[in-house]
Amino acid sequence: MDPRPARRGLGVDVLTAAKTRISRVFDDFARVYVSFSGGKDSGVLLELAAQEARRRGRRIGVLFVDLEAQYAYTVGYIQQMLDRHADVADPYWVALPLNLRNAVSQFEPQWMCWEPGREQDWVRPRPQWQGATPARGGVITDEGYFPFFRRGMEFEEFTPEFGDWYSDGKLTACLVGIRTQESLNRWRTIASQRKRRHEDWAWTTWIADTTVYNAYPLYDWKTEDIWRFYGKTKTPYNQLYDRMHQAGLTIHQARICQPYGDDQRKGLWLYHVIEPHTWSRVVARVNGANFGAIYARESGNVLGRIKIAKPDGLTWEEFAHRLLASMPAETAEHYRDKISGFLHWYETRGYPGGSIPDEGPASDKRVPSWTRICKVLLSNDYWCKGMSFSPQNRYAQAQYKALQRRRRAEWNYFGEAR
Structure with a gap:
């Protein structure tokens, strides 16, 4: 049984509610930045945040952590959105060596994106984007750029450290495009009564030992709401979703993330279908990628996803x-x-x-x-x-x-x- 209580309406549509929340964030927080992945949810969030910043004459930060194994569609979309909002956005396109989970191999349980010394094995070369104007800088590849950075940091370590650095001691909001419809854990992130919130806003969470709060203005949106927004406003979106739809995925199944994680490995096979030229590099990049792509959609004993079986005669x-x-x-x-x-x-x-x-x-x-x-x-x-x-x-x-x-x-x- 799903422990989530029935939804209670706020008396307004989700777009109006999201705009109101973002406006309140700009009222209260000295600094605001968007955690941007190139996915459909963070794309909506960046668009709405940029509109509000433009209206107020403010600037926003945009953090994109490039994990190397990205679709070409996603890289192109990131460039498009950063250039689209160049008048208000200060981009931080990070391409640094971080440790990530590899769920398709027991011999290499972690891998390092942009690992120095293995340039010939990278899924793609480091991006050369320099922004709409030279003054806006480009992709961050210098390991000394951030004073807190350590080679081999994990993604989950890097992001709160970045927020603390970006805040410069000021009250700061990190806008994150998570929605409670997607998982029980995401619903718990919003619903938790134990977390520290800003002004008792349930859709905010304090990042411990910092002046930063994560804010989730889209928490009550459904997948249909996301695509309705794109359809009505004609805002650019990552056209990788079109290719995923052509490959047979529903709008609820299509997600964009690094390919080798515990849940993400289920989508490894899509690289072969959508971008064969990227696929060959993805397979060669980490131990077990081809195995994971072949068997991640299978049930049974191979990956233990649904049913498992043991040899006869053994407990x-x-x-x-x-x-x-x-x-x-x-x-x-x-x-x-x-x-x-x-x-x-x-x-x-x-x-x-x-x-x-x-x-x-x-x-x-x-x-x-x-x-x-x-x-x-x-x-x-x-x-x-x-x-x-x-x-x-x-x-x-x-x-x-x-x-x-x-x-x-x-x-x-x-x-x-x-």
Whole structure:
């Protein structure tokens, strides 16, 4: 059952509501910037924010983090929109070496976009866009441009650091084009009563230890509202969506993001259909990309997406140990850390010695079982979201790994007691 309550109308259409929210942001915040991905939602948001900035004689920042494995359609659209709003927008087109998730390989669980020394392997050359006028600068490729930047930072580390830097200590709003219709997690981002908000606006979230708030003016828009906006206003949109529609995707399935992530790998095959010249580079860029493209849409045991099966004569626990034994040592240890934490959590909740059931529903996060653990392993769910864990940045992960080494010796779930 979907835990989200029924929607309550505000008495105005979503476009009017979004414009009102953006206007309030400009009233209260000294600095405003848009997190722009080149997707349909952030495209609407940039258009509305630029209109408001123009009306007020203000300027806005536009952050685009270029993750290298981009469609040519997306790159062209980014250029088009930044040039369209050159009179009010200060662009930050970032093409720096960041670490990203690779969910299609256990041998290379992360990859670095724009990795120095591997230029011949890049999906495409670094962009050369210089803006509508030379004064507006161009693509940021200098690792010393931002004082906070560290080679190999993760995307989730970079974005709040950028916001803190851009704010310069002033009250700042980062406009983000997320909509609650897209996922339960996005709805929780808006609905949470525990987060700190600006002026109790539910559609804002404070970024800890900064003067920055994320603001979500489009949170109540539906996908149909997004495309109705483009149709009525004739605002430019990323024509990659047209190609996705031709490839058979519905308007609710078409999304733009880096290709190798846990959810994004389902769309790897689209590169082959839409941009064959990009596809060859995408496949060669990271371990497992071709495998992921072939099997990400399949059910069954290959990627563990829907149904999973085990060899005859093995319990699910035995199968899990077999799977761990077949993995690269570092990857296997990562999963053993997570599984140990999972078992210990349930040991303190009525399952002595971590003796959870061998068989159970693989996708029910309320019920512990070795079936559920096997699904995580088969689907290469690196952050173990299927066992209710959350992603960690590399610093938190290093601390967690050191702590888990000590704990595992005490818990002895994998025979580590000395």
